[in-house]
Amino acid sequence: MFGRKKKGGDEAAAGGAKSPKGSVEQERSLHLQEPDGRRDDRYMNLAVEKYNWQVAWRITTALLAVSIAFNGYYMVTSKVVPYVVAVDKLGTVVSVGQPSRANPVDSRRAMREQVIRWVEWSRIVVGDQDAQKTFMRYVYARVEAGSAAYKKIDNFYHNERKPFTTAADxxxxxxxxxxxxxxxxxxxxxxxxxxxxxxxxxFGEERWKGLFTFKTMVLDKDEDIQRNGAGFFITDFTWSKVVG
Incomplete structure (x- = not known):
């Protein structure tokens, strides 16, 4: 009897020892089940959502990087479309268009026209003072400030030709x-x-000759472009009357 009780007691003790482990597994199983006995996938869903957010973040970051690179390239590249304006000797616009390989701009011819007009308008004298001022403004706008040409043309107008005084005669x-x-x-x-x-x-006719040096510059101010669209500037010149 005592042995049986002892055995029963041992079994009870053994059963009591196993009960904590069984209760833990049962509790863990209960966390993964719905009340109706179905499997609870909340943790798996959270893991899937986390993965999806990571993928979405990587895609968004890649798109943002591409957008920044494109905007940066667009900002540093020139957005100015060049147009060539051709004028005749009177300043009348005769052609406007974009330069292309099929129709290249003849820069040498354009510079030749600029030199010819500058020479003619720097030496001309007319009776209309407003017109004379227009000619002189044109000449000064195409002379580089501080250059030898500027000093020479300034001396010519004020000490030699004196166009406003000369026009009276x-x-x-x-x-x-x-x-x-x-x-x-x-x-x-x-x-x-x-x-x-x-x-x-x-009542008189004279022949003259001269040597004219020039350069071209890219202008970025609207005021300068309106006065001298070609960016043409006389830097130095010499002229003299042909005798005989």
Missing amino acids: HTVETHVTVALPVSDHSYQVEWTEIRHAPNGDV
């Missing part, structure tokens, strides 16, 4: 007859000056 008509390139930035020019009395009669 006679006017001067200027025609370029020869303009030959000496280099990429110099031209040799010959021209004729015809003097007219106030009544229009011709």
Whole structure:
């Protein structure tokens, strides 16, 4: 009897020893089950959601990087579309368009026209003071400030030609007859000056020649572009009357 009780007691003790482990597993199982006995997938769903958010974040970061790179490239590249404006000797626009390989811009011809106009308008004298001021503004706008050309043309207007005083006695008509390139930035020019009395009669004619050096600059201010769209500037010149 005592042995049986002892055995029963041992079994009870053994059963009591196993009960904590069984209760833990049962409790863990209960956490993964719904009240109706179905499996609870909350933790798996949370893991899937976390993975999906990580994938979405990587995609968003990649798109943001591409967008920043594209915007940066767009900002540093030029957004100015160049147009070539061709004018005749009177300043009338005769052609406007974008330059292309099929229709390249003849820069040498354009510079030749700039030199010819500058020479003619720097030497001309007219009776209309407003027109004379327009010619002089054109000439000064195409002379580099502080250059030898600026000092020479300033001295010519104030001490030699004196166009406003001269116009009271006679006017001067200027025609370029020869303009030959000496280099990429110099031209040799010959021209004729015809003097007219106030009544229009011709009372004198002179031949002149000169050497003109120029350069071109890219202008970025609207005011400068309006005054000198070609960015053409005379940097130095010499001229003299042809004798004989």
